Each structure stands twice: as C-alpha cells, then as structure tokens.
Amino acid sequence: MAKKSSMGRQKIAIAKIPKKNHLQVTFSKRRSGLFKKASELCTLCGVEVAIIVFSPAGKPFSFGHHEVDTVIDRFLTRRPKPAESVPACQILEAHRNNNIRELNFVLAHLLNQVEFERKNGEELERFRIANEKGVWWELPIERLGTGELEQLKLAMEELRRNVVEQSSMLAGDHRSGMELFGTVDHVHGSIQFQDCEDVLETKPLDHVNGGISSSSAPAFSNYLNFRRDDGIF
Amino acid sequence: MAKKSSMGRQKIAIAKIPKKNHLQVTFSKRRSGLFKKASELCTLCGVEVAIIVFSPAGKPFSFGHHEVDTVIDRFLTRRPKPAESVPACQILEAHRNNNIRELNFVLAHLLNQVEFERKNGEELERFRIANEKGVWWELPIERLGTGELEQLKLAMEELRRNVVEQSSMLAGDHRSGMELFGTVDHVHGSIQFQDCEDVLETKPLDHVNGGISSSSAPAFSNYLNFRRDDGIF
DNA sequence: GTACCTATATATAAAGA
DNA sequence: TTCTTTATATATAGGTA
Numbered sequence: 036m037a038k039k040s041s042m043g044r045q046k047i048a049i050a051k052i053p054k055k056n057h058l059q060v061t062f063s064k065r066r067s068g069l070f071k072k073a074s075e076l077c078t079l080c081g082v083e084v085a086i087i088v089f090s091p092a093g094k095p096f097s098f099g100h101h102e103v104d105t106v107i108d109r110f111l112t113r114r115p116k117p118a119e120s121v122p123a124c125q126i127l128e129a130h131r132n133n134n135i136r137e138l139n140f141v142l143a144h145l146l147n148q149v150e151f152e153r154k155n156g157e158e159l160e161r162f163r164i165a166n167e168k169g170v171w172w173e174l175p176i177e178r179l180g181t182g183e184l185e186q187l188k189l190a191m192e193e194l195r196r197n198v199v200e201q202s203s204m205l206a207g208d209h210r211s212g213m214e215l216f217g218t219v220d221h222v223h224g225s226i227q228f229q230d231c232e233d234v235l236e237t238k239p240l241d242h243v244n245g246g247i248s249s250s251s252a253p254a255f256s257n258y259l260n261f262r263r264d265d266g267i268f
Numbered sequence: 269m270a271k272k273s274s275m276g277r278q279k280i281a282i283a284k285i286p287k288k289n290h291l292q293v294t295f296s297k298r299r300s301g302l303f304k305k306a307s308e309l310c311t312l313c314g315v316e317v318a319i320i321v322f323s324p325a326g327k328p329f330s331f332g333h334h335e336v337d338t339v340i341d342r343f344l345t346r347r348p349k350p351a352e353s354v355p356a357c358q359i360l361e362a363h364r365n366n367n368i369r370e371l372n373f374v375l376a377h378l379l380n381q382v383e384f385e386r387k388n389g390e391e392l393e394r395f396r397i398a399n400e401k402g403v404w405w406e407l408p409i410e411r412l413g414t415g416e417l418e419q420l421k422l423a424m425e426e427l428r429r430n431v432v433e434q435s436s437m438l439a440g441d442h443r444s445g446m447e448l449f450g451t452v453d454h455v456h457g458s459i460q461f462q463d464c465e466d467v468l469e470t471k472p473l474d475h476v477n478g479g480i481s482s483s484s485a486p487a488f489s490n491y492l493n494f495r496r497d498d499g500i501f
Numbered sequence: 502g503t504a505c506c507t508a509t510a511t512a513t514a515a516a517g518a
Numbered sequence: 519t520t521c522t523t524t525a526t527a528t529a530t531a532g533g534t535a
Contacts, residue, residue, distance in 0.1 A: 505533100506534080
C-alpha cells in the first residue's frame with residue numbers, strides 16, 4: 036500500500052522544544068494562532084485585549100484592539116487620514132526598534148507586577164491580617180483610598196510634566212509620546228487634563244518607528260534595574 | 269433512525285454575538301482557551317507572554333509568566349515562603365478589586381499606545397519625512413537619544429520618589445507597590461537603584477487584594493482623561 | 502522568517518445539569 | 519457562572535517549497 040503523504044499532526048508534550056529551528060517554527064505558528072484567537076475574542080465578545088509576546092530571539096510582538104471609546108480613537112478621529120490607516124481590530128506585529136522593545140520590556144514587567152499582586156491575594160490575605168498593625172508598605176496598593184490615589188495622580192502629572200518640559204528643551208528631533216495624558220499649563224505649573232485639542236490642531240498623530248538607536252536601549256533598561264543577562268530580553 | 273444526541277460544534281461567524289448569555293459563555297470558554305494557548309507558548313518556546321482581557325462586564329483578566337531572570341523573581345527569592353506561592357508559569361485570573369481594575373485599564377491603554385506607534389510606522393514614514401523640519405513632538409518616541417532617555421529616567425525616578433514619599437506620610441494603612449523600582453535616599457534627595465536589600469529585610473513581599481474601594485476607582489480613571497461612558501470599561 | 506500541504510490533535514458550539 | 523456531553527470546526531506538527 037502507498038505510504039501516507041503526511042504524518043499528520045503529531046502529539047507533542049508541553050515542554051520546552053529542544054531543537055532550535057523547530058522551536059522557532061512552532062513559535063511563529065502559535066504566536067499567530069494566539070493572536071488570531073485574541074482577534075476572534077475581540078470581535079465575538081466586543082472586548083478589549085492586549086498581548087505582548089517576546090520571541091525566543093527577544094523580539095517583541097504585540098496584539099491590541101482599539102475600542103471605539105478609547106483615548107486613542109479620539110486621537111484617530113483627528114488624524115488627516117483616519118479611515119484606512121487604523122481598522123477597528125487588527126493584529127499588529129512589529130519589531131523594528133530597540134526603544135520600543137525597551138518600552139515593551141517595561142510594560143511586560145508592569146503587567147507581571149499587577150498580576151503578581153493578584154495571584155497571591157487570597158493565599159496571603161491571612162498573612163496580611165496577621166500584620167495589620169505593620170508598616171504601611173506591607174499593605175497592597177489596592178488599599179489606597181481616594182486621597183492616596185490623588186497623590187498618585189499628582190505624581191503621574193509630575194512625571195508627565197517633567198518628560199514633556201525636559202523634552203521640549205532638547206533639539207527639535209524627538210517627541211515624548213506623552214501627549215495622551217493631557218497638556219501642560221506652564222503658567223500655573225499644573226497639568227490640565229483637557230481634550231488635547233490645542234495640541235492636536237497643530238500636529239498630526241502620524242509618526243513612525245524610524246530612527247534606531249540600539250546603543251541607548253540597553254542603557255535605559257539598566258536605569259530601571261532590570262537584569263538582562265540572557266538573550267531573552 | 270435515532271436523532272443525534274448533539275448538534276456538535278456549529279460554525280459561527282466571527283461577529284459580535286447578539287445573545288448576551290451566549291456571549292458570556294463564549295467569552296469564558298475562549299478566554300480560558302486563549303490563556304491555555306499562551307501558557308503552552310510559554311512552556312514550549314520558553315518565552316515571556318503578558319495578556320490583559322476585559323470581560324464584557326468590564327472585569328479584567330490577566331495572564332502572565334514569570335521568567336527566572338526577572339525583577340520579580342529576584343524579589344521572590346527573598347520572600348519568607350517563596351517555593352509554594354509562585355510557580356514558574358501559571359494562569360492568573362482575578363477581578364476582585366477596582367483599583368487593580370484601574371491599573372489594568374491604564375496598562376491596557378499603554379499597551380495600545382505602544383502598539384499604535386508600531387502599526388502606523390511604515391505607512392506613515394513618508395509623512396514623517398515630509399515633515400522632518402516640523403516641531404519636535406511630531407517625531408516618535410523612538411527617536412529619543414541617550415540624553416532624552418536620561419531625562420525620562422530622571423522623570424521616572426521623580427515619579428517613584430513622589431509616590432513613595434507622599435504615601436509614607438499618610439496613615440499606616442496602605443502601600444505604594446513601587447518598591448520594585450528601588451529605594452529612596454531621603455537625605456540626599458535622590459533615588460538609589462540598589463537591590464532593595466534594606467527594604468526587603470524588614471518586610472515581606474506578601475500582600476493581597478483585600479480591601480475594595482470601588483468609589484475611588486472611577487475617579488482615578490477620570491484623572492487620566494479616559495472616557496467611561498459605556499459599561500465595557 | 503512565511504506559505505502551503507495533509508492528517509490528526511485540540512478547541513469549542515450547543516444543550517442540559 | 520461552571521461542569522458535563524457530543525459532534526464538529528479549527529489549529530497545528532511535520533513536511534516541502
């Protein structure tokens with residue numbers, strides 16, 4: 036009898052694939068599969084999904100969905116050519132720039148931090164209660180009340196002001212990317228969270244991943260005290 | 269002949285499911301399916317994946333993977349009971365707290381922002397070149413050089429200092445959750461990015477998602493100028 | 502890296518508990 | 519919500535180009 040033309044899909048154990056080229060192929064296939072599933076979830080259920088995946092080689096791949104009612108979409112409505120440039124739900128893969136890679140690195144760790152806070156919640160509730168009288172930093176960020184959140188808000192405003200103001204003093208060849216958070220009232224020294232109309236009227240949101248400065252990226256990572264000993268990050 | 273005991277899996281169009289209860293069931297199934305796929309990708313390829321999904325009701329669900337060589341893992345090695353509390357790769361679903369929900373909301377938009385920067389890169393490169401002589405904020409954040417990243421670093425340090433210092437002045441019933449970024453040198457007024465040893469020795473990382481203050485969450489969201497008109501967010 | 506192929510492993514729609 | 523069950527749609531391993 037004739038030999039089968041294909042072995043068909045073989046069952047594999049869920050463990051790290053040893054052969055490197057095989058692993059790379061599997062990564063590509065499953066990454067696209069994951070993003071397709073995410074896309075379907077977005078469409079079927081009308082929900083927001085954000086994903087970051089780092090390839091075995093360290094390249095970041097991301098997936099995101101723009102809801103109609105987001106800040107970004109409000110920006111998009113002001114773009115010169117909004118229609119064709121940003122479809123509602125799309126798969127996004129890019130890995131051109133080391134600074135973006137650094138941003139993803141930071142964000143992935145922020146995500147992990149939030150998730151870590153969550154995971155240990157129930158298990159450690161008893162521990163927390165036992166230390167109810169302990170120092171303030173033993174309590175989770177969730178315990179922050181309105182006043183505390185006000186403080187955090189002020190800190191975020193200051194972050195934004197610093198970045199925008201300091202950036203604007205540099206040579207005219209960069210942008211801060213922070214406009215989403217509002218505009219700065221330099222006269223009164225406070226942040227005005229308005230609709231960013233004045234800013235947007237004079238500039239398009241259009242921008243790219245043009246220049247690459249790979250040397251500065253690792254340094255930025257080190258600023259945040261992240262270790263990068265292996266090749267993953 | 270006997271009627272089939274099941275219709276089996278039916279093909280459905282990838283479009284928003286109209287029946288609400290049906291949508292809810294599909295969401296739960298596909299969310300867990302998505303997280304399972306992500307988990308397998310983590311294990312098979314040894315890569316880092318982070319996912320945030322908002323349910324139709326607005327509850328956040330997250331998935332994350334802790335690499336051995338992360339900041340978080342460095343913290344974990346100092347925890348009183350590190351072994352059983354944080355397995356290497358796990359699926360995490362929690363939606364207990366509105367502040368965490370707000371954090372996820374912010375993070376999801378940060379992710380979208382980064383992804384947006386990417387998506388339009390190539391298409392808009394021509395536009396950017398045409399406006400090469402334009403104002404600085406027309407250029408993408410990737411164009412920031414080492415000096416600019418230094419400024420951003422300083423701003424992030426200031427953010428951390430503000431949060432930690434202001435939080436420490438409040439009643440002893442909250443924590444900032446910012447310890448990951450280092451410790452504060454109150455005497456010299458600058459941030460020391462050390463290994464956080466002194467801080468960690470006096471407190472465990474254990475913490476929970478205990479208290480819920482739902483009223484403060486929407487306010488925090490408004491601070492960031494995000495609209496929340498519908499029930500999704 | 503991506504695109505195709507085939508056979509098979511897996512995910513999941515529908516319905517009921 | 520969360521679990522079954524069943525039948526079927528879909529994803530994907532192992533090839534090849």
